[in-house]
Amino acid sequence: xxxxxxxxxxxxxxxxxxxxxxxxxxxxxxxxxxxxxxxxxxxxxxxxxxxxxxxxxxxxxxxxxxxxxxxxxxxxxxxxxxxxxxxxxxxxxxxxxxxxxxxxxxxxxxxxxxxxxxxxxxxxxxxxxxxxxxxxxxxxxxxxxxxxxxxxxxxxxxxxxxxxxxxxxxxxxxxxxxxxxxxxxxxxxxxxxxxxxxxxxxxxxxxxxxxxxxxxxxxxxxxxxxxxxxxxxxxxxxxxxxxxxxxxxxxxxxxxxxxxxxxxxxxxxxxxxxxxxxxxxxxxxxxxxxxxxxxxxxxxxxxxxxxxxxxxxxxxxxxxxxxxxxxxxxxxxxxxxxxxxxxxxxxxxxxxxxxxxxxxxxxxxxxxxxxxxxxxxxxxxxxxxxxxxxxxxxxxxxxxxxxxxxxxxxxxxxxxxxxxxx
Amino acid sequence: xxxxxxxxxxxxxxxxxxxxxxxxxxxxxxxxxxxxxxxxxxxxxxxxxxxxxxxxxxxxxxxxxxxxxxxxxxxxxxxxxxxxxxxxxxxxxxxxxxxxxxxxxxxxxxxxxxxxxxxxxxxxxxxxxxxxxxxxxxxxxxxxxxxxxxxxxxxxxxxxxxxxxxxxxxxxxxxxxxxxxxxxxxxxxxxxxxxxxxxxxxxxxxxxxxxxxxxxxxxxxxxxxxxxxxxxxxxxxxxxxxxxxxxxxxxxxxxxxxxxxxxxxx
Numbered sequence: 183x184x185x186x187x188x189x190x191x192x193x194x195x196x197x198x199x200x201x202x203x204x205x206x207x208x209x210x211x212x213x214x215x216x217x218x219x220x221x222x223x224x225x226x227x228x229x230x231x232x233x234x235x236x237x238x239x240x241x242x243x244x245x246x247x248x249x250x251x252x253x254x255x256x257x258x259x260x261x262x263x264x265x266x267x268x269x270x271x272x273x274x275x276x277x278x279x280x281x282x283x284x285x286x287x288x289x290x291x292x293x294x295x296x297x298x299x300x301x302x303x304x305x306x307x308x309x310x311x312x313x314x315x316x317x318x319x320x321x322x323x324x325x326x327x328x329x330x331x332x333x334x335x336x337x338x339x340x341x342x343x344x345x346x347x348x349x350x351x352x353x354x355x356x357x358x359x360x361x362x363x364x365x366x367x368x369x370x371x372x373x374x375x376x377x378x379x380x381x382x383x384x385x386x387x388x389x390x391x392x393x394x395x396x397x398x399x400x401x402x403x404x405x406x407x408x409x410x411x412x413x414x415x416x417x418x419x420x421x422x423x424x425x426x427x428x429x430x431x432x433x434x435x436x437x438x439x440x441x442x443x444x445x446x447x448x449x450x451x452x453x454x455x456x457x458x459x460x461x462x463x464x465x466x467x468x469x470x471x472x473x474x475x476x477x478x479x480x481x482x483x484x485x486x487x488x489x490x491x492x493x494x495x496x497x498x499x500x501x502x503x504x505x506x507x508x509x510x511x512x513x514x515x516x517x518x519x520x521x522x523x524x525x526x527x528x529x530x531x532x533x534x535x536x537x538x539x540x541x542x543x544x545x546x547x548x549x550x551x552x553x554x555x556x557x558x559x560x561x562x563x564x565x566x567x568x569x570x571x572x573x574x575x576x577x578x579x580x581x582x583x584x585x586x587x588x589x590x591x592x593x594x595x596x597x598x599x600x601x602x603x604x
Numbered sequence: 605x606x607x608x609x610x611x612x613x614x615x616x617x618x619x620x621x622x623x624x625x626x627x628x629x630x631x632x633x634x635x636x637x638x639x640x641x642x643x644x645x646x647x648x649x650x651x652x653x654x655x656x657x658x659x660x661x662x663x664x665x666x667x668x669x670x671x672x673x674x675x676x677x678x679x680x681x682x683x684x685x686x687x688x689x690x691x692x693x694x695x696x697x698x699x700x701x702x703x704x705x706x707x708x709x710x711x712x713x714x715x716x717x718x719x720x721x722x723x724x725x726x727x728x729x730x731x732x733x734x735x736x737x738x739x740x741x742x743x744x745x746x747x748x749x750x751x752x753x754x755x756x757x758x759x760x761x762x763x764x765x766x767x768x769x770x771x772x773x774x775x776x777x778x779x780x781x782x783x784x785x786x787x788x789x790x791x792x793x794x795x796x797x798x799x800x801x802x803x804x805x806x807x808x809x810x811x812x813x814x815x816x817x818x819x820x821x822x823x824x825x826x827x828x829x830x831x832x833x834x835x836x837x838x839x840x841x842x843x844x845x846x847x848x849x850x851x852x853x854x855x856x857x858x859x860x861x862x863x864x865x866x867x868x869x870x
Contacts, residue, residue: 337633343768357758360772452837455773472759476840484761491763502632 185319186244187281188252188272189229189236192292195269202261205230207309209258214313216254222247225317227310227324228255229285231302233292238282240319248272279323280511286327287334288341289503294496295340300331322518330510337506340499343492348379350488351459351480352386355427358457358478363387366425370394370418370439371432372404375461379429380408392421396432422447422456429459430466437468444471451476461485519583526592527576529601534572538564606660609653610674614708616646617681621705624697628769636694640685643697647681654678666731669861675732677708679739683783687743691779695769699746707742726801734794734819740787741826741847741854747780748847755841777839780847784833788826795823814860822853 190200205213210228217223225240235255241247252270256263273281284290286303307324310316316324335341344350352362359365365388369380372395384391391410395401398414405412413421422428422443432438439458448456458479460467465481472479480488542564546557575595582591595601623639626632654675657665665671684700687693750770757767770776798816829846832838838846 354758357754357767357772358774360774360778453839453842454837455840475842478758480761487761488763491767495768 184242184244184275185238185240185278185323186248186272186274187236187238187278188248188270189234190266190269190271191234191236191290193290194271199261199265199269200232200235203230203235203255203259203266204232205235205255205259210306210309211313213254213258214310214315217247217251218313218315220250222250225320226251226315227306227320229303229306231299234285234290236285238278238320238323240317244272244274276511276515279514280507282323282327283330283507283510283514284504286324286331287503287507288331289334289500289507293345294500295342295345297341300328303331304328323514326510326514330507333510334503334506338499338503340496340503342499343495345489345492345496347461347482347485347489348375348382350485350492351379351429352382353492354459354478354480354485354488355383355388355457356386358455359426361387364389365427366390366392367410367427367429368392368394368413368421368425369404369408369410370428370430370466371396371434371462372400373431373461376429376431376459377404377408379459379461380410383427383429384408388427392425394418394421396434419443419447423450425456426454427457427459428467429461431460431462432466433462434466435464437464437466439467439471441468441470441474444474444477448474448476459485516583519588520580523579523583523588523592526595526601527579530575530595530599531572533599533601534568538568606653606656609649609656613646613650613653614705616642616649617677617701617705617708620646620697621701624695624701628695628698629765631765631769639697639701640688643681643685643701647678647685650674650678650681664728664732666728666735669858672731672735673707673858676735676739676742677704679736680704680707680742683739683743687779687783691771691775693771693775693779695750695771696746699750700743703742703746724801726797730794730797730801732794733790733797737787737789737791737794738854738858740783740790741851744780744783744787744847745851747776747783748844748851751776751780751844752841752848755844773840777843780843781833784826784830784847788830791823791826795819815857818853818857818860822850822857825850825853 190203192200205228210230214226214228217226222243223239223241227238229236229238237248237251237255239247239251248270252266253263255261256266281290286300288295288297288299291299303324307316307320310320344353355362355365362383365383367380367383367388367390369376369391380391391405391408392413393401393405393408393410394413394415394417395404396415398412401412401415404410418439422439428439430439444456453476455476455478458467458471458477460479460481463482467479467481471477542560545560546552549556552560579588579591579595582588620639620642623635623642627635627639654665657671661667665675680700681704684696684704688696751773753766754770754773754776757763757770758773798819802813802816825846829838829843829850832846833843
């Protein structure tokens, strides 16, 4: 299958060039029909996201198809072809298969494991299908790519750990409290990020939610928005005694949560842990609070460090995912290759079987007195000879297809055994 | 017969321990599955070995400290397999199996726990109950160690492999509490029976027997922990420290039984 993928991505092309080339849906349809009409590609699919513009195609002359496609793409977008040509990468056959699998599995994404890319690939596939640009080859390839992407997601943890500060805070809370069901949250101060973190916590079952703010009206407003309860700012200590998670993000120049307050609160909590998420700068929770027993206090830098650790963790999982993709590529190519050589193997078998049965029949006709045992022995002998002869050429054919070059071998086998046209 | 089976079981535990530790570091799911299989296989062999031994002896295999420890290991592994599934704690094996392995290695030494003249159902019950208690405390110890490791990760904010592998603090705290609540009644009843039996057989409860004395210390530590948990909210780190202290006392108890002269040893 003369398959290739050509394109540019965040890996090698600057964002200016990517945004210049990015194509909207209507243009994509037009372009797909355009290149299909030239007849230089048998099948084609264009993937255009903010991080990559790629053409997947099946063509008899890949080089020509690639050049024409990108010339047209550039003309559509008014981009200088030379600029694109300089950063364009091309993968053919097995490498192209690997590329599709990696892209769909989010292994080639800027943030490994991000969930959007699979949807984008699926959309591109649907669009190409609606333009009738997808044939059996791309259909098989992309259906398999979707399956591989799903497998990577479920069998590795590349998408597991949070890469945003607010989600990282939620994960930490889960590592402390196990489930968040019924864990009380106190929001001190306002802010986009703290509101986001609070929403995440509530989504995971945290309840009830209290809101404290120096401005009483603001506290009430936020409490309404988040379905929580407003508490007066000077009653923070009372609230601290009952809640499990505190998200602090005031604009105060001095810490609003002091060690002696927390110390007093801790004594009455009977060992229940208290988790501070301090995303204020300057910090809202006094430095020394962190050293108290049963208190976990993460400021914005700590949370960023957690995010970094999570990203490293994804990178580690990416290695496992790459190995999984590699196995899937090999499996896919083997299946594909077998599809190509199977008709030849079948006709080869049929040819030799025909010779064998013909010869056995003639021999037995000349041996009228042969016992059933003799007949059986002759059958077995001839079958064994045929199988032994077939073994090497069939193995060779399968191997050659896996290596990606079955054509000359197929021709040779056809020629040698007189199998007629391929 | 039972000796061969026991050796095979120990080989199985060695393999399971290695796989469980490898899983802790590598986090490859296949290692966990292999470790579980090895644990299960070794435990089945161990079961058969104990049954064979009991048939051979015509009595429960609790007559020497080594026999008793072997039974304790059997209970530990059973509890480990159960709790691992119950709490979804795939790393539990890495913390429990090494302890079980150390115990089962020493159980190859033989030394009679009770004289041939002594016996009776209550004696077997005394030993059996104490053993189940000890087994639960092995799990209690493992839970405490895991708790302290995870708590260190969260306090130190330098998240390493253990942060990702170990479960939540609350889960580990619950595991330590439950195993304590499970082990304590067994140990208590076992000890009471022992005291009563000692009063009857030795004439005095407080004869100098290192194993007995050391086990009272362990019991006191666990009693204090349980009381602290129930009344004073000794959650978390303090509970974990006490679990480790109690376990140290238990190990001393067994050590005393093995190496010091006394009523429990020959």
